[in-house]
Amino acid sequence: MWLVTTSTQLASDIIRGKPARCRHKDWSRESKLFMKSFRFCVCCGNKTQVVHHVFPVHAYPDLEMEKSHWRAVCHRCHLLVGHLNLFASWNVKFDEDASLIRSRILTRPMVRRAVA
Numbered sequence: 001m002w003l004v005t006t007s008t009q010l011a012s013d014i015i016r017g018k019p020a021r022c023r024h025k026d027w028s029r030e031s032k033l034f035m036k037s038f039r040f041c042v043c044c045g046n047k048t049q050v051v052h053h054v055f056p057v058h059a060y061p062d063l064e065m066e067k068s069h070w071r072a073v074c075h076r077c078h079l080l081v082g083h084l085n086l087f088a089s090w091n092v093k094f095d096e097d098a099s100l101i102r103s104r105i106l107t108r109p110m111v112r113r114a115v116a
Helices: 005-013 027-037 075-082 092-106
Strands: 049-052 070-073
Touching: 005 049, 027 070, 027 075, 070 075, 070 092, 075 092
Parallel strands: none
Antiparallel strands: 049 070
């Protein structure tokens, strides 16, 4: 059973900054289970706080519950990497960018401080 009225209404709500209130009836439970399985952000490695849809729900409502399109992310990476700093938009190269960011974080140079 779907709670979505229309994808056009949902897109309109998201663009205006309203919460995405029209979700599949199982979304809350399933997304929490997903975050328990994937505990770390795929971009930065911080604690997972939200599930990102690679294909946004307002544009592809039929893919909302398709877990192969879900990514575990923190709030910061959700906005910056998933939506390019604007929730009305989305990153068509999310997986590529997330992988690059994660790689750069894991190989970043570190300054070693001498112990006095």
